[in-house]
Amino acid sequence: MLTQIIIFGASGDLTARKLIPGLLASHATGQFKTAVQVIGVARRPKSDDAWRAELAEWIEPDAQAGWADFAPRVFYRSGDVRDPVCARALEATLDTLARDAGVEPGQVGRLFYLALKPALFTPVVACLAGEGMLAAPLGETTAWRRVVVEKPFGTDLASAKALNQALRSHLHEEQILRIDHYLGKETVQNILSFRFQNAIFEPLWNSKHVESVEISVCESLGMEAGRGGYYDGAGALRDMLQNHLLQILAMVAMEAPSSMAPDAIRAEKVKVLQALTPLSPAAIERDLVRGQYVEGPAGRGYLDEDGVPADSQTETFVAVRANIANWRWNQVPFLLRTGKRLDGRYTQVVLRFHTPPVDLLNGPVPDGLCALRPNALTLLIQPEEGIRLSFLVKQPGPGMVMRPAELSFDYASLGAATAPAYQRLLLDAVHGNPTLFIRGDEAEAAWRFADSLRQGWLDTQAPVVSYPAGSGGPPEADALFRGCEGIWSRSEAQQ
């Protein structure tokens, strides 16, 4: 048996940095269940050897030995993905390569990876389908056909629906794999196993015990490698919050699935995303902050970045106080925050628990002060990977003086390096496991919420506030925590 992985966008950044190294690592560690061939497609003409030489430059020194074995399975064909002639030539090439490997084309599974700009997603699928290259009966296990679609999946609900419709006119839903690389992170997947394999936490995982949930995805990078032009058309809401943050939120807030079957898990995620309350105009002013970085300790401001219009109103930071209107979570604030050029790079989830109903040691808290809120569970997703549970203990000595303490777990202590997200997701795509890919209705539910934020700020003309490059973000975002709820968390390196 043979799997052919066809990468459209062969000469692109994603292919060189993530896809080929991921495929190589899975091959070198014997994780593929079949032999594999990789066929790259892009318009610029080049030979197999020329492409292999380009890719080799991106292979880490410790993977070079594996590359020598893998490179002969890597091929390049030039052509325009919108051209049916190119599709026919590609199919002939795929058949020939299969026969060269001693496998009849009818025994070959094919994964088409769209590492292309989104405007090409529909044309390339239509072109392949027009040539009959995507036809596979439901449940086909040998000569299967699947298509991986990169992000961004649409730019709003309407475009996501249109893209879903276009893809589904040629493919079954089970053939479509919408990628969000955050779901390939070991620590994001661990949210599910941590919650549903440990009975002690689940009874606490609700509004009765959890006072707030924070999800922070902070980046210290700005507009490196000329990304300004692309980013300015997207902004933090569409580039990060709609996908990565809402995917993490869904994993944290979902109900237990009836099984670990892909659709059982994805059905629960969709329900949570559908239960997110759209923000009313009043809530937009109160519960949403958009920011843009200006010159600061980390360098120039966003408007001075290459490719960014001088009058851009695009947000490089967004924070929202969201509500999930279901029985488990209603009225528990989900505080979501993401931004560029912040003072640290980290992704973490913090569940803060209520304080004891009575403070026996200190008595009532004086007016104007807040009780200590000692119990928090922090899920560290990157760069640190681990879990922290904080609480108070008695300071040794006379009297009842309390001090903070922590139980902590680090992935590093398990000794095994966690696989890069793209490696894991490519392996799942090849093996037909869609659990960690976004279902069509999930993408639409996430866009429905993101659109409500965007429409809200357009309608209310909510201002874009500024923050210095290299700071902790706009001070206005601090006010999303109310009263004694606390403050945004810091990374371990910052504490």
Ligand SMILES: NC(=O)c1ccc[n+]([C@@H]2O[C@H](COP(=O)([O-])OP(=O)(O)OC[C@H]3O[C@@H](n4cnc5c(N)ncnc54)[C@H](OP(=O)(O)O)[C@@H]3O)[C@@H](O)[C@H]2O)c1
């Ligand atoms: N780069 C990342 O880290 C990253 C991360 C997340 C998501 N993504 C997504 O992944 C996709 C690809 O991103 P990228 O950064 O790799 O883009 P890129 O560097 O601009 O590469 C685009 C590729 O598409 C090829 N191409 C363009 N038009 C074509 C056509 N008509 N027919 C055949 N090939 C064509 C280009 O080669 P030719 O010019 O030779 O045709 C090139 O190989 C995008 O959807 C992006 O949003 C990228």
